[in-house]
Amino acid sequence: MTEIDSLAIRNKPWITQHKTTAPTILGAIYIFQVEAYNINGQTWSESAGFVFGSVPSTPSDAPVSDLTVSSSSQLRITYLGVTQNGGSPIISYSLELDDGNGGNFEALYGDQVNTMTLSFTYKSNVLKSHTYRARYRALNSVGWSSYSPIGYLIAASVPNAPPAPQFVSATSSTIKVIVPRTLENGGSVVSSYSLFIDDGLGGNFSPVIGYD
Numbered sequence: 001m002t003e004i005d006s007l008a009i010r011n012k013p014w015i016t017q018h019k020t021t022a023p024t025i026l027g028a029i030y031i032f033q034v035e036a037y038n039i040n041g042q043t044w045s046e047s048a049g050f051v052f053g054s055v056p057s058t059p060s061d062a063p064v065s066d067l068t069v070s071s072s073s074q075l076r077i078t079y080l081g082v083t084q085n086g087g088s089p090i091i092s093y094s095l096e097l098d099d100g101n102g103g104n105f106e107a108l109y110g111d112q113v114n115t116m117t118l119s120f121t122y123k124s125n126v127l128k129s130h131t132y133r134a135r136y137r138a139l140n141s142v143g144w145s146s147y148s149p150i151g152y153l154i155a156a157s158v159p160n161a162p163p164a165p166q167f168v169s170a171t172s173s174t175i176k177v178i179v180p181r182t183l184e185n186g187g188s189v190v191s192s193y194s195l196f197i198d199d200g201l202g203g204n205f206s207p208v209i210g211y212d
Contacts, residue, residue, distance in 0.1 A: 023052040026087035053087030055145050056138040062151035063095065063134040069121065071157040072128040072187040078119040079136050079148065088140035095120055096147075100130035100155065114139070126155045129187035156187030165195070179211075 023030050030052055034045040061080050069076035077097070082090055094110030108120055122132075132153045138145045159182045166178040179195055195211040198204060 028052050051088050051141045053142050055143045056082045056086050056140050057084035058146040059148035062149040064151055065153040072155050073126050075122045075153050077134055082138040085140055088142055090138050090140055092139040093136055095136045098133045100127045100132045128155055130155050154188050159186045159190050160184035
């Protein structure tokens with residue numbers, strides 16, 4: 001034990017916080033005791049242990065949607081583990097999500113029961129085409145990190161296939177077709193269309209040059 005009391009603070013009971021530079025092992029638990037003095041002698045407090053470390057670093061990346069699983073009826077949310085643990089091992093991650101309408105964040109898991117999972121499939125009353133906000137944080141024996149950046153996840157599926165192109169006319173050098181639009185965008189605005197043409201022999205499709 002290293003005594004951190006000194007003549008400079010003795011007999012000044014209003015000084016109740018003290019710092020010591022003795023700890024050197026990051027992540028170690030250091031035990032402290034307090035000795036109280038009066039004219040009749042001294043007595044010791046019970047001991048208490050504290051981890052020499054800090055909370056984990058703030059996650060640098062926002063949660064994202066796994067588009068191979070997410071759809072207009074469910075969200076597969078994934079995120080990265082924290083590498084800077086503050087000197088104490090990570091013991092839990094907690095993922096939070098809003099209601100898809102800009103409401104308050106609510107923890108999906110990890111805040112009451114520790115878990116190290118880095119993904120979650122959310123299926124509870126998912127609102128098609130709504131944008132959900134997600135964030136997460138990490139826990140070690142010292143406490144919780146700050147929250148990650150917010151990720152924005154759209155409850156949407158791939159668009160339905162559009163109808164087949166419709167022939168209009170042809171000349172010796174051109175073919176004119178109508179390019180139909182899909183009737184169901186899956187919950188997210190269709191940002192572009194591509195038109196393809198084969199080699200005239202029933203195969204080897206390639207993009208039509210100049211189609212916007």
